Amino acid sequence: xxxxxxxxxxxxxxxxxxxxxxxxxxxxxxxxxxxxxxxxxxxxxxxxxxxxxxxxxxxxxxxxxxxxx
Numbered sequence: 001x002x003x004x005x006x007x008x009x010x011x012x013x014x015x016x017x018x019x020x021x022x023x024x025x026x027x028x029x030x031x032x033x034x035x036x037x038x039x040x041x042x043x044x045x046x047x048x049x050x051x052x053x054x055x056x057x058x059x060x061x062x063x064x065x066x067x068x069x
Contacts, residue, residue: 005034008029008030008033
């Protein structure tokens with residue numbers, strides 16, 4: 001099951017006798033959602049950076065191949 005930051009923000013908990021403080025739970029869920037969203041953006045940025053680096057590496061390998069020939 002994949003959980004998105006939006007899922008975390010929209011999660012509702014039932015209240016129970018002697019349960020957790022709803023405000024604390026809501027604040028924690030919001031903080032976790034923000035951290036998760038940041039992590040997803042960071043992963044996307046790193047994937048793009050990796051793709052660029054692999055393209056440069058490919059060019060360098062092609063240049064090396066040409067020099068050897």
